[in-house]
Amino acid sequence: MELCFPKEFIWGVATASYQIEGAYNEDGRGESIWDRFSKTPGNTLNNDTGDVACDHYHRYQEDIELIKSLGVDAYRFSIAWPRIFPNGYGKPNLKGLDFYKRVIEELHKHKLIPFATLYHWDLPQALQDKGGWANRDTAKYFSDYAYYLFNQLGASVSNWITHNEPWCAANLGYGNGHHAPGIKDKKQAVQAGHHLLYSHGLAVQAYRAAGLWGQIGITLNLSPKYPAAAEEEDIQAALRADALDNRWFLDPILIGEYPEVIWEIYSKHGLEPQIQADDLKIMSTPIDFLGINYYTRSIIASDHNNMFGFKHYPGKNEVTEMGWEIYPQGLYDLLIRLKNDYNNIPLYITENGACFKDRLINCRVNDQQRKDYLKQHFTAACKALSEQVPLKGYFVWSLMDNFEWAFGYERRFGIVYIDYPTQQRFLKDSAKWYRDFLNSKRS
Ligand code: FCB
Numbered sequence: 001m002e003l004c005f006p007k008e009f010i011w012g013v014a015t016a017s018y019q020i021e022g023a024y025n026e027d028g029r030g031e032s033i034w035d036r037f038s039k040t041p042g043n044t045l046n047n048d049t050g051d052v053a054c055d056h057y058h059r060y061q062e063d064i065e066l067i068k069s070l071g072v073d074a075y076r077f078s079i080a081w082p083r084i085f086p087n088g089y090g091k092p093n094l095k096g097l098d099f100y101k102r103v104i105e106e107l108h109k110h111k112l113i114p115f116a117t118l119y120h121w122d123l124p125q126a127l128q129d130k131g132g133w134a135n136r137d138t139a140k141y142f143s144d145y146a147y148y149l150f151n152q153l154g155a156s157v158s159n160w161i162t163h164n165e166p167w168c169a170a171n172l173g174y175g176n177g178h179h180a181p182g183i184k185d186k187k188q189a190v191q192a193g194h195h196l197l198y199s200h201g202l203a204v205q206a207y208r209a210a211g212l213w214g215q216i217g218i219t220l221n222l223s224p225k226y227p228a229a230a231e232e233e234d235i236q237a238a239l240r241a242d243a244l245d246n247r248w249f250l251d252p253i254l255i256g257e258y259p260e261v262i263w264e265i266y267s268k269h270g271l272e273p274q275i276q277a278d279d280l281k282i283m284s285t286p287i288d289f290l291g292i293n294y295y296t297r298s299i300i301a302s303d304h305n306n307m308f309g310f311k312h313y314p315g316k317n318e319v320t321e322m323g324w325e326i327y328p329q330g331l332y333d334l335l336i337r338l339k340n341d342y343n344n345i346p347l348y349i350t351e352n353g354a355c356f357k358d359r360l361i362n363c364r365v366n367d368q369q370r371k372d373y374l375k376q377h378f379t380a381a382c383k384a385l386s387e388q389v390p391l392k393g394y395f396v397w398s399l400m401d402n403f404e405w406a407f408g409y410e411r412r413f414g415i416v417y418i419d420y421p422t423q424q425r426f427l428k429d430s431a432k433w434y435r436d437f438l439n440s441k442r443s
Contacts, residue, residue, distance in 0.1 A: 004382040010113065010393030011438055012074035013067060013415070014351055016120035016164065018050045019402035021080065023057030027095035030086025032122035033132065033173075037180030048408025054400055055423050057099065064106045066416060066425060067399060071438040074113035076350060076395045077103065078120035078164065081145055088127035089141045097152060104156050115350070115395070116153070117161040117219065118146050118203065121169055121180070121405075128181050133192035134174060139199035146203035150210040158214030161291055161350065162203045165221040166196035167249055178406050187271050194273035197252050201282035208285075219291030219350045220249050224334045228301035228313045237302040237310035240265075244308055245298075254342045256284035265308060289392065290338065291350035294377075295322075297330035320373070321355040321411060328376040335384035335391060346390045352377050353397035355404070355411045358428065365417045365428035374430060378437075396434065400425060 018034045038049035056063055067075050081088070083096030100116075107114045119142065127138050146162065163169070172179035175189030183189075200218050207216045225241040227234035243259040251259055257280060266272040296315075303311035315325030331352070338347060354373040358365045374396065385391050401414035409420060415431035418424075427435075 004386050005441065006385075009391075010073045010348070012072045012076055012113075012115065012393060012395040013070065013399035014076035014115075014395040014397050015056070015399050015402065016078040016117065017080035017083075018053070018120070018122040019398075019404070020054040020056040020400065022050065022052040022055045024049075024051045026057065027083070027099065028086060028093040029080065029096055030082035030088075030093075031125040032080065032082045033125055033128045033180035034122050036125050036128070037182050040182070043180075043182060044406050045408040045410050048403065048410075050403045053403045054418050059423065060099075060103050061106055062425070063399070064103070064110055064112070066427075067112060068110040070415075070431060070435045071442070072112070072434075074115055074159075074393065074395070075107055075399075076115040076117065076161070078117035078122075079149065080122050081119065081142075082122060082124040084149065085124060085141075085145055086126075088124035088138075089144055092148060100153065101156075104153060108156065113159065114157045115159040115161060115348075116149075116157045117164050118142075118149065119162065119169075120164040121173075123181075132174075132181055132183075133169065133195050134183075134188040136195055136198075139195045139202055142199040143202035143206045147206040147210060150207055150212060154207075154210055154212040154214065158212075160207065160214065160216040162200040162216065162218045163196055164219045164350075165293060166193060166200070166218075167221055167245060169193075169196055190266060190271050190273050193248070194275060194279070197249065197283045198279050200253065201279075201285045204285040204287055205282065215288035217287045217289035217291055217348070218253060219293055220246075221293045221295075222246050222250075222334055222338075223294070223296060223298050224330045224337065225298050225300050228299050233302035234300065238300040240308055241298060241300045241310050250290075250338075250342065252280055252283045253287065254284065254290070254345060256280050262308075269307060287345075289346040289348055290342070291348050292334065292338070293351035293397070294331045294334060294349060295352065295354075296324035297327045320369075321357055322407075324354075326354070326373060326376070328380040331377055332380040332384050335381065335389045336387065339384075339389045344390050346392050348392050349381065349394045351395060351397035353413050353415075355413045358401075358412050358417060360417055360419060360426060363426055365426060367415075367428045367430045370415070370428065370430040371433045374434065 170193035174183045174192045177184040225238040227238040247259045299313040400416035401412040401418040404411040417426040
């Protein structure tokens, strides 16, 4: 397997600000929608919040040393908008900016390549008070925030990701309310999705306007859809599911149009987004790469009791602690499909990993299942690479256990175990396996 990854292939680990930083009220950080949401009882498992999380804000040096010890090339992290603009816009908070400057400096010191995500879901609450992503103005505030960071950090960060998983930000945040801001309104969800994509386009334009030499892209959560049976009805249902969850985000960015089949269904129910004349042109401003977060696949059957005419079927294979079916072939299929349908756009896997019930025994976590999961998915990526898929890098989710959104601290995705009461870090067996895998490639 080692052989198929080219020398310049970028290996990394990934995290996100609200999930690891803690220090929720330090150095002028403003409130985010996740502070508000997680502090509202009943929204997260055990009412967990990100107040302390992995205390990364105070331990970033130790954590970056840990990253280095794994032998990876790169680190994907996100910037908390409310640290930079506590109210979403206006006067920047220099202490917040300074934190990221120090993180980036530390990364460079260890010869690690920073991949910075601008938005991994922690919207300033002040902007939510004005409607959040359902309000078009938020897109403009986002691109101003982005432009400020490009100017401040663009010389030392050469890989930027505008958004992480706008599907989740829109549908979980505004549709079913499982995520912050906890709104349950389908119309707002569709509109929020549109504004997220529009803000992405504005940010890419801001990046080009800043005259920087690096690369910018977006990260989407993509899950290939397979028909439950080889029958026309199920095949059509799977195509609709694909258009709803995958192409609704891929096509505007990479082709400049929304999939018609879903637009029609939305219109029939008065749910289509309000868009302005140049929106799709702006949304499809060329990007340098597409980031993919892949965890599982979906199996789809036709179901006419449902607005979109499909339902999900359970998979046939082993599942992780999230209940997600383990299906490495889906990653291969997805990579091949993206290459074919989207004109060879350079790809990064910006997240892939798994949640299992980890137990720390004598300072050791024997997470054989996670090791197997990673190995199988690396193999799938390798197979795609050997078929000329322009895959440039691979980031494991996650560097360490963290605040898994509505599931709080109970769900562990790290290759590093966090003992929350002491904040001690322990390399799980999967981390050691990853380290050895990277070492063997280089020797
Ligand atoms: C993705 C998120 C990431 C993490 C993983 C498990 O949807 O981007 O923050 O929660 O799932």
